[in-house]
Amino acid sequence: MKVYSETAIIQEHACGTLAAMALRRPANARAIIDGDGARLILTAMKRHEANVNVQRQGALAVRNIVSRLLMGVHDSGNNSNLTVATDSTAFGSEVTSIRESFLEWGAEDVLRNIAGRNQGSVDEAYAALRDLRCPVSLVKFDAQDLRPQGSSRFKSNVSMGAARTMMFGEQHNSNFRPVFEASEGLEDGVDDAMVTFGA
Numbered sequence: 001m002k003v004y005s006e007t008a009i010i011q012e013h014a015c016g017t018l019a020a021m022a023l024r025r026p027a028n029a030r031a032i033i034d035g036d037g038a039r040l041i042l043t044a045m046k047r048h049e050a051n052v053n054v055q056r057q058g059a060l061a062v063r064n065i066v067s068r069l070l071m072g073v074h075d076s077g078n079n080s081n082l083t084v085a086t087d088s089t090a091f092g093s094e095v096t097s098i099r100e101s102f103l104e105w106g107a108e109d110v111l112r113n114i115a116g117r118n119q120g121s122v123d124e125a126y127a128a129l130r131d132l133r134c135p136v137s138l139v140k141f142d143a144q145d146l147r148p149q150g151s152s153r154f155k156s157n158v159s160m161g162a163a164r165t166m167m168f169g170e171q172h173n174s175n176f177r178p179v180f181e182a183s184e185g186l187e188d189g190v191d192d193a194m195v196t197f198g199a
Helices: 010-023 026-034 036-047 052-070 088-104 107-114 122-131 186-197
Strands: 073-075 082-084
Touching: 010 026, 010 052, 010 122, 026 036, 026 052, 036 052, 036 073, 036 088, 036 107, 052 107, 052 122, 082 122, 088 107
Parallel strands: none
Antiparallel strands: 073 082
């Protein structure tokens, strides 16, 4: 990552590799932190702010690293021997150092203002900010939200509609109809099927 810092494809794959290495492997996540991984990931994201793949992989790497370490899960080398930290004093300072290692390199700004602006990395940026314990919410804007209230035309002096907060993972169902309408011929079709297939 240091040698080819200007090559987006290498930065993308390096961030993706770090993300995969840290996934469910707290010992690997700790090694990445100790090896200056926070700085390298965030530097790649800053240098390649227009590359959505670098943003997505970088946000995934941040999320995977902090999600296990901030939960207090420690790994002794294999997945079957995971234990939760019980010493709250040691754990509290560990949480602070992990968060600080990312936040001092500008993780919150990068995730909000660079990765969060790209449609292809907004979910990953949201998850990383959430796991860094930064205040965050998703906002959904529909065409109706942008239409001036009381008018069918856009005017600059008319107040805009307010967008509602969208919950993480919520998706818009464009086929949903809020009004129930009985289908014509449905009962006849069911009756015919019962006669044909013998129910």
